[in-house]
Amino acid sequence: MQESLVVIVRAFITFFVILIYARLIGKQQIGNFTMFDYINGITIGSIAAAMATDLTTKAMVHWLALSVFLILTFALQWIGIKSSFWSKVQDSEPVVLMQNGKILEHNLKKVRITKNELMAQLRQKNIFSPLEVGLALLEPDGSVSVLPESPYLPVQKKDLHIPYHIARLTTEVINDGKIIEQNLKQRNKNKEWLLDNIQKAEVDISQIAFAAILPNDTLYIDTFADDVGDENNVSDFQGPY
Template sequence: MPDWLEIVVRSVSLLIILFFFTKWLGMKQLSQLNVFEYITGIVLGGIVAIHVSTLESPFYFAVISMLIWFIIPYLVEVISLKSKTFRNFVQGKSRVIIQNGKIMEDNLKKEHYSTDDLLESLREKNIFKVADVEFAVLEPTGKLNVLPKTDYRPLTAKDIGLKLAPSKEPQTVVMDGRPLLESLANLSLNPTWLETELEKMNVSIENVFLGQVDSDGQLTVDLYDDKLTVPMPTQKPLLLATMRKCQADLEIFALATDNERSKQMYQVNSEKLQKAIDKVKPYLQ
């Protein structure tokens, strides 16, 4: 076999093996790797590079080396799941950097984390004053998680007593002009419903680049042709407006009639409908 062809075969073969080993190990994103996983990634890549270019080395040497560096990290992960002490030793543990608004200088030194590193990490969180921080912890991956003081936290709906409807992640039901039947089934919908909704928008499914359905069952689409505009879903606003109109009509009927029995009926139903509106309003806005 020519040398160039052997290099190609080795490269492809070892790349495939490395892919499956990495997948089985469940390697995290680079920013989430602990020290041991980082070392493992470097060594596996080095083994592949060496045995691809060194044709004098038998191919099975590379496979054996990679197998060893697969088994060791795998066993480390298994033991780490069962022993917190071992996990802390291998993966490291979180360390408090700021507590009650005060910098823990000793912990900074232990982690070899400089003041400049701390300020840079805080700026990445849009915090420019250490005094604005209530609590900060340095994770084993080197990521700094910060809890600002109460006065500097973003205002939430709960803080102002606003009740919001619960929401779930949207389901993609159309991709590249094709319906995704599994996603439709997860929403208890079918292709007929999808076709009907697209007809309302005067859009054919072949022209849809991406289509998503939210937790309220409303379909939004992105078309291949960016010049075309698609109306936004209006079912919820229309429903709320219809309910308000019915409630207003009941009040008008109560004022317009001279029959006390009818007037009372209209008023009672108007009040009931108003209570229903107050309950569903957070879900329809």
Template sequence: MPIWLEVIVRTLCSAVILFILTRMLGKRQISQLSFFEYITGITIGSITAYLSVDVDTHWYLGIISMGVWFLVSLGIEYLQIKSKLARDWIDSKSTILIKDGKILEENLKKEKLTNDELLEQLRKKSIFQTAQVEFALIEPDGEINALLKKEYQPLTPSHLGIKVSPEPEPQTVIIDGKIMDEPLATNGLNRQWLHTELEKLGVSLDNVNLGQVDGYGQFYVDLYDDKIQVPAPQEKATLLAQLKKCEADLEMFALSTKETSAKQMYGACSERLLKIIDEVKPVLSR
């Protein structure tokens, strides 16, 4: 076999083996790497490279070496799952870098970080003053997380004592101009409804790059032709307007009738509907 052909075969085989081993090791190998996983990734990658081009080396020796590293890495991951002590020793622990707005210089030196690097990481999280930070720590994977002091945290409905209903999961019903039947069925919809919505927007199915339906039944599309302006969904606004109209009608009926019992009934219904409008308005207005 010619050397160039042997290199091609070795490279393809090495790539397949490396892909299989990486998939078996799990997604952590490509996301949050511990020290050992980082070393394992470099080593297996280097072995794969040598196995591809070093034609003087027996190919099975490289595969054996990769297999040993794979088994060792698998054993370490199993040990980490079973033992917290092993996790702390292999992955290390989180280290506090800022506490009560004060930078802990000794911990910063321990993690080989400079003030400039710390400030850079804080700026990526839209934090520009260390005095605003309650505490910040560096995770075992090297990421820095920070918690702002109470007075600097963004205002949320919970701070105002407002209960917010959970946001239903949006469903992607069109991808690359093709209808996804399963997400449609999840929201209790069908193709006929979808085609009706497309007709309302005045767009064809083959021009839709992405179509999504939120939990409230509003339909959003992204078109291939970016020059076409798609009108925003009006279902929520229409429902809110209809509720307000009903409340106004009830109030008008209460004012126009001369019968006492009817006046009281219309007035009570108007008040109850007004309370319902106040409750649903935050949902229908966003």
């Protein structure tokens, strides 16, 4: 019983230590992790797990090791921001894999990528012919960025001289019947404008599950009552979910 209580307390402390340290390190998408970031994250997680469950050693020992790893991680991040050289040492540089439709075999060997793997990466970018590739780069996080040859670039509005508007986000203004006034102000709208549009839609605000101002400044409203049929249900049997 006493061991269980010790584990619970140590796990509780470890959880919040990791939370605080993660906020200090900053935000980075998992998909953007380099191999070093990935291995470093696993090591930090292993130390944290030992800190919570290894009762043969003092928690302070693991906390010290965890702190050292986090301090070094933070220091390397700071050095990488200040020095482009050390940033390249940590994260490496992009490598050109293809240029003008030609595969650069010597670079493939350098980064240990097979031609089949390269073709698979191109297909994921909706490119099924090597001749369409103007430039393909292996990024430090292992992903492949592709610039198609000019004839295969998508047509844009400016190419066709079609009028376009400034891009905006969809802004949520009602959630579960509650108005988010801060978001209204961000889009230069007021409560009267919102209520007027709700009235035009002939719904009560208490019936609205979600409402948002769309990029074109119109109001999207979704009510709790969906009123949709079952014709698009692809399930083959009646299951628990």
